Amino acid sequence: MTRDNERHDEAVSRRGFVRTAGLGVAGASIATMLDARQAPAQVRGTTLRILQWSHFIPAYDAWYDKFAKEWGDKNGVKVRVDHIPHLDIPARMAAEFAAGAGHDIIYNGSSILTRLYYKNLTDLTDVADAAAKKYGGWIPTARSLVEVEGRWFGLPIFYILAPMLYRKDLFEANNLKAPDTWELARVAARTLKPKGHPTGIALSQCADANLFWRSMFFSFGGTEAEASGDNPTLDSKELREFLRFAKAIFDEGMTPEVFSWDDASDNRYLASGIACWVHDAISAYRTTEDTNPGVFKNTFLALEPQGQPGKRVSVAAPNVWMVWKFSKNQQAAKEFLAYLIDNDLEGMTQSRGYNMPYLNDRYKKPMPVIGTDPKLQILQDFPKIVAFYGYPGPSTTPIQEIVNLFVFPDMVTKVARGMNIEEAIKWGAGEYRRIYAKHKRA
Amino acid sequence: MTAASQHGGPDATSARAATLSGPSVRSVRSRLRSATARRVAFGYLLLAPAGLYVLLLVGAPFFFSLYLAVTDATVADPVANFVGLENFRAALESDVFWIALRNSIVFLLVAAIFKSLLGTTLAFLLLQEFPGKKLVRGLVVIPFTLPVTISVLNWKWMYDSQFSVINWALNAVGLIGGYGSPSWPIWLGQPELALGACIAVNVWRTFPFSAIVLLAGFTSVPPEILDAAKVDGCSFLQRFRHVVVPMIFPILMVGFLFDTVFTLSDLSVVYLLTGGGPANATKILPVLAYQVGIQAGALGRGAAIALFLVPLLLPMLYLMLRNIKRREY
Numbered sequence: 148m149t150r151d152n153e154r155h156d157e158a159v160s161r162r163g164f165v166r167t168a169g170l171g172v173a174g175a176s177i178a179t180m181l182d183a184r185q186a187p188a189q190v191r192g193t194t195l196r197i198l199q200w201s202h203f204i205p206a207y208d209a210w211y212d213k214f215a216k217e218w219g220d221k222n223g224v225k226v227r228v229d230h231i232p233h234l235d236i237p238a239r240m241a242a243e244f245a246a247g248a249g250h251d252i253i254y255n256g257s258s259i260l261t262r263l264y265y266k267n268l269t270d271l272t273d274v275a276d277a278a279a280k281k282y283g284g285w286i287p288t289a290r291s292l293v294e295v296e297g298r299w300f301g302l303p304i305f306y307i308l309a310p311m312l313y314r315k316d317l318f319e320a321n322n323l324k325a326p327d328t329w330e331l332a333r334v335a336a337r338t339l340k341p342k343g344h345p346t347g348i349a350l351s352q353c354a355d356a357n358l359f360w361r362s363m364f365f366s367f368g369g370t371e372a373e374a375s376g377d378n379p380t381l382d383s384k385e386l387r388e389f390l391r392f393a394k395a396i397f398d399e400g401m402t403p404e405v406f407s408w409d410d411a412s413d414n415r416y417l418a419s420g421i422a423c424w425v426h427d428a429i430s431a432y433r434t435t436e437d438t439n440p441g442v443f444k445n446t447f448l449a450l451e452p453q454g455q456p457g458k459r460v461s462v463a464a465p466n467v468w469m470v471w472k473f474s475k476n477q478q479a480a481k482e483f484l485a486y487l488i489d490n491d492l493e494g495m496t497q498s499r500g501y502n503m504p505y506l507n508d509r510y511k512k513p514m515p516v517i518g519t520d521p522k523l524q525i526l527q528d529f530p531k532i533v534a535f536y537g538y539p540g541p542s543t544t545p546i547q548e549i550v551n552l553f554v555f556p557d558m559v560t561k562v563a564r565g566m567n568i569e570e571a572i573k574w575g576a577g578e579y580r581r582i583y584a585k586h587k588r589a
Numbered sequence: 590m591t592a593a594s595q596h597g598g599p600d601a602t603s604a605r606a607a608t609l610s611g612p613s614v615r616s617v618r619s620r621l622r623s624a625t626a627r628r629v630a631f632g633y634l635l636l637a638p639a640g641l642y643v644l645l646l647v648g649a650p651f652f653f654s655l656y657l658a659v660t661d662a663t664v665a666d667p668v669a670n671f672v673g674l675e676n677f678r679a680a681l682e683s684d685v686f687w688i689a690l691r692n693s694i695v696f697l698l699v700a701a702i703f704k705s706l707l708g709t710t711l712a713f714l715l716l717q718e719f720p721g722k723k724l725v726r727g728l729v730v731i732p733f734t735l736p737v738t739i740s741v742l743n744w745k746w747m748y749d750s751q752f753s754v755i756n757w758a759l760n761a762v763g764l765i766g767g768y769g770s771p772s773w774p775i776w777l778g779q780p781e782l783a784l785g786a787c788i789a790v791n792v793w794r795t796f797p798f799s800a801i802v803l804l805a806g807f808t809s810v811p812p813e814i815l816d817a818a819k820v821d822g823c824s825f826l827q828r829f830r831h832v833v834v835p836m837i838f839p840i841l842m843v844g845f846l847f848d849t850v851f852t853l854s855d856l857s858v859v860y861l862l863t864g865g866g867p868a869n870a871t872k873i874l875p876v877l878a879y880q881v882g883i884q885a886g887a888l889g890r891g892a893a894i895a896l897f898l899v900p901l902l903l904p905m906l907y908l909m910l911r912n913i914k915r916r917e918y
Binding site: 237238240241244245258260263264266267343350351352353402403404405406407408409412415416419421544547548551552553557560561564574578581585588 | 663664665666675683685745750769777778864865867869879884885
């Protein structure tokens with residue numbers, strides 16, 4: 148090798164080195180920024196106000212507040228999180244909208260008001276699309292909660308499942324099969340009620356009553372509205388079949404206590420050792436774990452029971468975040484929500500497996516908490532059968548009114564109290580039609 | 590005859606204006622100049638802040654409710670269209686509305702009866718001299734002063750279908766069977782009991798207020814008059830009916846009016862105890878208005894439902910005020 152050649156090689160390698168090193172440093176910085184989700188510089192020095200519910204798992208709230216603060220510190224944003232009971236959120240939203248001021252990010256739980264407020268909410272389609280690209284897309288039912296006219300006006304971050312929780316010891320002692328169908332659940336309740344172990348699903352004006360009786364109805368093949376959400380479809384032969392079954396399961400396996408229940412009553416019923424099974428969120432499982440180790444040891448979980456053969460539909464309580472259009476800090480709000488989605492598995496851990504994610508890739512087994520507890524592993528199979536109010540249609544404003552007025556559980560209550568099924572349907576379907584008609588007129 | 594003259598056209602108008610402007614303006618000025626007129630004007634001036642206060646804090650929300658009730662306003666739409674009486678029609682068409690109306694009336698009447706009885710009894714008890722009277726007077730107002738959520742949530746526990754302390758106490762003294770027996774009351778689950786349970790909490794919360802109002806009235810009755818009635822041979826009930834009640838009647842009426850308004854507009858007790866269930870057995874108009882207007886977002890319809898409280902209140906208000914006025918003369 149000549150000296151010239153040596154010099155040439157040296158020069159090339161020096162240039163190459165500088166170029167490669169430069170690209171490497173730049174690439175690494177971008178990768179680090181993306182990895183850390185560094186927010187753009189213009190959000191620095193701003194304030195982000197978040198209205199959040201008070202989670203059923205208090206540790207989650209403590210984690211969330213810390214998580215939000217740390218994100219704020221990292222990005223130079225002052226973050227303030229306010230917690231209120233989820234039932235107060237519709238009133239707070241109305242007040243903030245009327246005032247044109249308040250929080251930047253607002254949470255909705257159970258009662259999802261996206262369709263009511265969408266004209267006044269920030270379009271979050273870009274954040275939703277980015278998350279879908281990154282995590283294998285959204286589970287099919289997520290869209291129905293937040294999509295209006297092809298745009299996403301909210302971000303679904305988690306939902307709350309309601310499996311069957313049953314006492315394996317009692318089932319085994321009485322040669323009963325696990326409640327994989329509603330019929331098996333009914334047989335178990337009929338057998339165990341005379342032995343001091345009835346069951347119960349709330350038949351009062353609480354969220355559980357709205358959710359769980361719908362799960363049973365939809366699993367019997369019933370639907371609440373058209374897929375478009377335009378018209379109600381309640382009155383059907385499936386409704387009659389469901390109501391006959393509901394009456395039977397109430398008479399044979401429940402007590403009138405269910406007429407007075409709130410959302411925590413079934414937790415207490417299971418934890419007290421009375422219930423043979425309950426259909427509830429895993430808060431019932433956690434309450435039992437914390438208060439009655441003997442019962443907890445024998446409490447097992449099952450999928451949503453089948454109504455018709457092979458038909459399982461589990462109505463879950465959705466949770467959605469939205470950003471007001473009047474927010475002066477929409478960019479920071481979007482950045483924070485994207486960061487929250489990136490960390491939804493941590494949220495799931497902090498909520499002790501309560502928060503179920505909406506993104507497909509998050510269901511890679513084993514999932515945090517529920518994937519490691521043998522009794523809870525079955526929850527990993529729920530996303531295929533999850534539905535929300537208005538099934539199979541979206542959560543429309545008439546459906547929200549129907550939910551808020553408890554029309555569906557009231558119809559079941561009337562039947563349980565002895566009203567003729569046809570009369571109860573006439574009342575229930577009539578209320579559905581009336582509410583839909585009012586919204587159409589408006 | 591021209592059209593102008595038929596309708597009192599321009600000529601007639603100007604003639605009337607001329608007639609009014611001369612002597613009438615002069616007479617107004619002269620009236621204002623007199624000492625009486627100045628006193629009247631000063632009186633109105635002193636009343637003006639109170640009038641303004643009522644107008645802003647009572648009148649404005651009321652008229653705003655009226656406006657909302659005849660529009661299709663929603664919580665999310667600032668632009669509302671006039672819909673006439675459509676919202677009232679929608680309310681009247683609904684079964685739930687009629688149940689809520691009936692429950693509101695029952696709630697109001699039963700609560701009023703119990704509050705009157707308990708309030709009067711308590712007021713008489715507090716009139717007596719006994720050791721620790723001041724402390725007891727302070728303690729009895731606790732239900733009224735406690736935050737409603739705290740007290741109602743305590744009651745919710747006491748009414749719990751499984752762990753009700755009331756039931757366990759009744760069972761302990763042998764009045765009812767054990768948990769799970771048919772005689773075990775489910776306070777918030779049986780329709781008749783549920784409404785009764787809600788009324789009981791409302792009465793418990795607010796009867797001390799009635800008692801305090803009555804107590805204030807009783808202490809304003811001069812003891813000499815009561816002594817004179819005693820000397821004349823009046824029994825306790827006769828003294829109460831013929832001496833005390835007529836003397837404190839305006840106070841009684843004002844207290845009753847407050848009670849009526851508080852009871853009829855009480856949303857919290859029912860909302861926190863039952864949410865209106867089971868199957869609307871405890872639904873009252875304020876709860877329904879809140880559910881439709883705020884939770885479901887149909888502000889116009891919610892306002893219309895809430896306004897049905899006005900016809901319930903107005904006749905009572907009118908009768909009470911008329912009665913007070915009559916007794917003043």
